[in-house]
Amino acid sequence: MFMRTTKTQQAQNHRLLIRTAVDLMTQHGFDDTTMKQIARTAGLGDATIYKYFPTKEKLVLAYFEQAIGDALTRMGKTKGLASFGLQERMQLLMDCVLDELLADREFVALAYQLVGRLPLSLLSDALPGKAALRTAYAEMLEAAEASGELAPCGFKGSLAGLLADSVYAVISHWLRDSSDQFANTTQLVDMGLGVLVLALRSGLIDKLLELGGFVLRSQLTRLLQDGNGLTGLMQLARQGLHNATTAKPKAQA
The missing domain is CATH 1.10.357 (Tetracycline Repressor; domain 2)
Structure with a gap:
């Protein structure tokens, strides 16, 4: 059954993706860090990140x-x-x-x-x-x-x-x-x-x-x-x- 993401979970995912991006970009640079890498490191689906950040x-x-x-x-x-x-x-x-x-x-x-x-x-x-x-x-x-x-x-x-x-x-x-x-x-x-x-x-x-x-x-x-x-x-x-x-x-x- 499809479970809708709550506002609390959305806020947590939002912060998690930002935190993960900060850590990865600090290590590898902006150009060498991909959206897929950020999503997977954060433990979220590849497509999920685009629901929060298009780029x-x-x-x-x-x-x-x-x-x-x-x-x-x-x-x-x-x-x-x-x-x-x-x-x-x-x-x-x-x-x-x-x-x-x-x-x-x-x-x-x-x-x-x-x-x-x-x-x-x-x-x-x-x-x-x-x-x-x-x-x-x-x-x-x-x-x-x-x-x-x-x-x-x-x-x-x-x-x-x-x-x-x-x-x-x-x-x-x-x-x-x-x-x-x-x-x-x-x-x-x-x-x-x-x-x-x-x-x-x-x-x-x-x-x-x-x-x-x-x-x-x-x-x-x-x-x-x-x-x-x-x-x-x-x-x-x-x-x-x-x-x-x-x-x-x-x-x-």
């Missing part, structure tokens, strides 16, 4: 979708999250994403070539996990406004999309980071978020997005991909914004 490329993209979903779930379970400020929440999200990818870093480096082969792909709405990331960032901005941490921002949707794009740009930098415990990436993210929050508090981001959201978005993505000299630039920008937001008006003569 190897789709399987690779599903890995990132799953990793980002798991990172957001982990973030949501963080104790005391409700008391976190905007910068702390954004930092936590990025930390959770990189923690999810860390064990599979060799595979991520291999798979990332498929995801980010073209620079413009970093700005695509089709990026795996981007919709979930954009929603998470939009909720963070809403919470910061509701708490009075930030003044009302008229471009939360555009900014949330920019932040979602920047996650993939940070991953690209992280994959090339050879510093101890990825200290350079940590510093880059910390500086970048510090500048962003100061700019939001000053109203600068709102004005820049109004003037040219796409240009700002593409330039930030390019800078985060490169990373060379960006930390110093972030330090200068943070200091300048801090001075601008804390400076007292000069006394009139």
Whole structure:
């Protein structure tokens, strides 16, 4: 008698196929790993894998979708999250994403070539996990406004999309980071978020997005991909914004 696969079994098979593909592709490479090999190693029928993933490329993209979903779930379970400020929440999200990818870093480096082969792909709405990331960032901005941490921002949707794009740009930098415990990436993210929050508090981001959201978005993505000299630039920008937001008006003569 034909037995229908339950949703729980489907979810388990979905994860099993991704895990198996990660292990095989890490060992043999993307081109030398076949769909049949993945299915058989996972203990599933040759045709079954195609019910979940029509191509190897789709399987690779599903890995990132799953990793980002798991990172957001982990973030949501963080104790005391409700008391976190905007910068702390954004930092936590990025930390959770990189923690999810860390064990599979060799595979991520291999798979990332498929995801980010073209620079413009970093700005695509089709990026795996981007919709979930954009929603998470939009909720963070809403919470910061509701708490009075930030003044009302008229471009939360555009900014949330920019932040979602920047996650993939940070991953690209992280994959090339050879510093101890990825200290350079940590510093880059910390500086970048510090500048962003100061700019939001000053109203600068709102004005820049109004003037040219796409240009700002593409330039930030390019800078985060490169990373060379960006930390110093972030330090200068943070200091300048801090001075601008804390400076007292000069006394009139």
